[in-house]
Amino acid sequence: QVQLVESGGGLVQPGGSLRLSCAASGGTSNDYSIGWFRQAPGREREGIACLSSHAGATYYAPSVRGRFTLSRDYAENAASLQMDDLRPEDPAVYYCAAGPPRILSVQSNYYDNWGQGTQVSVSS
Numbered sequence: 237q238v239q240l241v242e243s244g245g246g247l248v249q250p251g252g253s254l255r256l257s258c259a260a261s262g263g264t265s266n267d268y269s270i271g272w273f274r275q276a277p278g279r280e281r282e283g284i285a286c287l288s289s290h291a292g293a294t295y296y297a298p299s300v301r302g303r304f305t306l307s308r309d310y311a312e313n314a315a316s317l318q319m320d321d322l323r324p325e326d327p328a329v330y331y332c333a334a335g336p337p338r339i340l341s342v343q344s345n346y347y348d349n350w351g352q353g354t355q356v357s358v359s360s
Contacts, residue, residue, distance in 0.1 A: 238263035238334045238349045245330060245354030248322050256317040256354060258332035269335045270308060270315045271347050274328035274356075282328075283342025285317060290338040297342060299325075322358045329353040 244256040258270065271286040284297045285306040294306055305318040315332060333347035 238268065240332050240334060240349055240351035242330065242332050242351040242354040244316075245356045247357040247359060249360050250322060250324060250358055252322050252358070253318070253320045254322065254356060256319065256330055256332075256356075258315040258317075258351060260313045260315070260334065263334075266310055266313055267337045269337060269339045269346075270306070271333045271335060271342055271344075272304075272306060272317050273331045273333060273342070273344060274326075275331070275353075276328040279328075281331075281344055283344060286335075286340055286342050287315065288338055288340040290340075293340050295340050295342065319356070322356075324358055327357050327359075329355050 239262045241259045267289050269288045273281050273283050275281040284300045287294050287306045303321045308315045331353045332351050334349040335347040
């Protein structure tokens with residue numbers, strides 16, 4: 237089973253950038269897809285980005301498309317989420333998750349292994 241640990245959250249001004257990291261350990265293979273999700277207080281968890289283990293295909297939710305970029309380093313067994321042009325609607329706890337190989341979905345029920353989350357705040 238893959239264990240995931242997020243890092244890189246913090247406080248940033250509107251228009252600023254943050255880079256979240258997701259370090260993976262354990263498991264017997266790195267053939268799994270990665271998803272990023274976020275949950276703000278009082279709101280449902282939102283799937284925002286995913287990267288399939290098949291040909292590196294990516295999907296971004298409309299709320300973050302063009303501003304966030306998901307990448308993966310197989311050698312380091314890690315993934316990252318570059319977040320640019322952060323907006324007042326972006327604050328949340330951000331989670332990475334590992335799912336079955338080759339899926340390209342931000343539906344949370346596909347994902348079996350979750351990190352503990354990292355807080356992102358946006359304020360001037």
